[in-house]
Amino acid sequence: MKVEEKIALDAIKNDRESHIKLDQKICKSCRERMCITVCPGYLYSLNEETGDMAVEYAGCLECGSCKIACIYNSIDWDYPAAGCGVQYRYG
Amino acid sequence: MTAAYHLAASGRQVILLERGDGPGSKNVTGGRIYVNPINKYLPEIIAEAPFERHVVKETITVLDDDASVQLEYANDRWRREPYMSYTLLRATFDSWLAEKVSQKGAFVIPKKKVDELLWEDGCVVGIKSGDEDIGAHIVIAADGALSFMAEKAGLRKPLEPRNYAVAIKEIYMLDAQTIEDRFGLQPGEGAANLFVGAITKGIFGGGFLYTNRDTLSLGIVVSIGDLIKQPNPVPASRLMEEFSVRPEVQRWIRGGELKEYAAHIISEAGAEGIPKLYTGGMLVAGDAAGLSLNLGLTVRGMEFAVASGAIAAEVANEALAKGDLSATFLSRYEQKLKESFVLADMETFRHTRDVLENKRLFTVYPKFLSELLAALFTIGQGKKEPLYASAKAAARKYILNWEACKDLFSMRKM
Numbered sequence: 001m002k003v004e005e006k007i008a009l010d011a012i013k014n015d016r017e018s019h020i021k022l023d024q025k026i027c028k029s030c031r032e033r034m035c036i037t038v039c040p041g042y043l044y045s046l047n048e049e050t051g052d053m054a055v056e057y058a059g060c061l062e063c064g065s066c067k068i069a070c071i072y073n074s075i076d077w078d079y080p081a082a083g084c085g086v087q088y089r090y091g
Numbered sequence: 092m093t094a095a096y097h098l099a100a101s102g103r104q105v106i107l108l109e110r111g112d113g114p115g116s117k118n119v120t121g122g123r124i125y126v127n128p129i130n131k132y133l134p135e136i137i138a139e140a141p142f143e144r145h146v147v148k149e150t151i152t153v154l155d156d157d158a159s160v161q162l163e164y165a166n167d168r169w170r171r172e173p174y175m176s177y178t179l180l181r182a183t184f185d186s187w188l189a190e191k192v193s194q195k196g197a198f199v200i201p202k203k204k205v206d207e208l209l210w211e212d213g214c215v216v217g218i219k220s221g222d223e224d225i226g227a228h229i230v231i232a233a234d235g236a237l238s239f240m241a242e243k244a245g246l247r248k249p250l251e252p253r254n255y256a257v258a259i260k261e262i263y264m265l266d267a268q269t270i271e272d273r274f275g276l277q278p279g280e281g282a283a284n285l286f287v288g289a290i291t292k293g294i295f296g297g298g299f300l301y302t303n304r305d306t307l308s309l310g311i312v313v314s315i316g317d318l319i320k321q322p323n324p325v326p327a328s329r330l331m332e333e334f335s336v337r338p339e340v341q342r343w344i345r346g347g348e349l350k351e352y353a354a355h356i357i358s359e360a361g362a363e364g365i366p367k368l369y370t371g372g373m374l375v376a377g378d379a380a381g382l383s384l385n386l387g388l389t390v391r392g393m394e395f396a397v398a399s400g401a402i403a404a405e406v407a408n409e410a411l412a413k414g415d416l417s418a419t420f421l422s423r424y425e426q427k428l429k430e431s432f433v434l435a436d437m438e439t440f441r442h443t444r445d446v447l448e449n450k451r452l453f454t455v456y457p458k459f460l461s462e463l464l465a466a467l468f469t470i471g472q473g474k475k476e477p478l479y480a481s482a483k484a485a486a487r488k489y490i491l492n493w494e495a496c497k498d499l500f501s502m503r504k505m
Binding site: 001003006007009010032034036037038039040041042061062063064065067068069071078079081082083085086087088089090091 | 110111112113115116117118119120180181182183185202203204220221236237239250251252255257258259261262306308315318319321324325326327328331332349350351352353354355356
């Protein structure tokens with residue numbers, strides 16, 4: 001099963017704005033793309049054309065792995081606004 | 092919640108601010124809770140709590156790429172009350188406990204995200220949530236492994252990749268009868284299964300499988316430090332997927348319906364990762380205090396959270412009674428944690444990670460075990476060599492060397 005199909009099973013209410021902000025200047029000089037590797041939701045991706053990193057914040061499981069993994073401090077990460085984000089029904 | 096429960100029971104005015112739609116909605120566990128150390132902190136709670144199953148058997152599965160060894164240990168003592176540990180689901184358990192907390196008189200306010208601490212003369216005097224300031228004599232930060240509040244208070248060290256693991260978890264729905272038949276359990280009984288070896292591709296970590304009443308909790312835990320150091324990185328999500336389709340896992344979960352996909356951070360730093368636990372007007376408890384302990388065979392966290400919450404409440408009560416919320420007075424929180432199993436166990440097992448972070452545990456030793464047993468069990472075409480010769484060949488290849496001696500020796504640190 002693809003990761004996005006798994007996340008689609010979760011109860012997630014999305015905010016209009018992303019709770020994750022990337023500093024593209026820092027991302028541009030990153031070779032490792034650690035965020036792509038660690039994210040359980042596989043939400044990070046590199047736009048080959050623009051060279052920008054993007055994160056599909058709507059599928060965020062709010063673990064914070066990306067924030068920890070990005071040793072270049074590009075990721076400005078906060079929890080989503082109250083009432084938004086994933087709501088675990090099992091946990 | 093334990094802190095809120097005790098403080099409210101003592102007649103204090105308590106506000107519990109929950110970021111999610113309800114307590115538990117933002118929490119994830121493997122998992123299971125060991126209740127022996129915490130019965131005294133929440134006696135009536137432990138007795139009535141909506142746990143899933145009490146665990147009666149422990150299984151370890153060591154995996155090579157295409158072979159595995161499984162060891163199952165069952166103990167009759169665990170089949171009789173008082174039970175040692177229970178599997179649980181946070182949404183169920185937390186919402187139930189929140190109800191108990193409310194009944195004691197605390198205000199449990201959901202959908203409230205704490206953004207900042209309020210300060211006065213170097214002491215925490217409340218919190219800020221959106222535009223709202225909420226004053227408090229004392230703040231107990233139990234805001235999880237990322238603890239922004241501990242960070243803002245200057246208590247927490249920066250989060251280093253080598254100190255954290257990411258856990259990915261899937262919940263499969265499977266009827267109770269099938270679970271009991273497959274795992275060899277009586278109604279109400281549970282099993283805990285830990286997986287180690289090829290599934291993490293040399294990365295520090297492992298898999299877990301816990302039986303709940305009519306669901307299974309399946310997951311993988313991998314070191315973030317190791318994940319990002321991979322020369323040809325395999326994404327964490329793929330490790331989880333490949334783990335879940337292994338025959339050794341499918342034999343337990345097949346036919347189960349996937350209901351939830353979750354993730355959480357776990358501190359793997361042990362005692363080293365514990366931040367400063369108090370400052371003027373504030374205490375730190377649970378995961379926010381780095382209180383999780385990975386001993387390979389047992390993985391602990393929730394009982395530390397309950398105990399630290401109870402002890403935080405005790406100290407908060409004393410501080411409020413005396414009218415002294417200074418850091419100096421609140422230092423007795425750390426003192427009491429040291430006198431309890433919480434910091435005592437964290438300290439006892441301080442060096443565990445040195446032993447467990449040995450790559451050979453995930454690569455060489457599983458391979459050795461697999462090849463040894465392959466040699467012993469296989470009947471090929473020609474003549475079979477003596478068993479001792481087979482065993483010696485496998486041992487020579489993998490463990491009759493200096494590294495293995497050192498590894499064995501290092502086990503003493505546990």
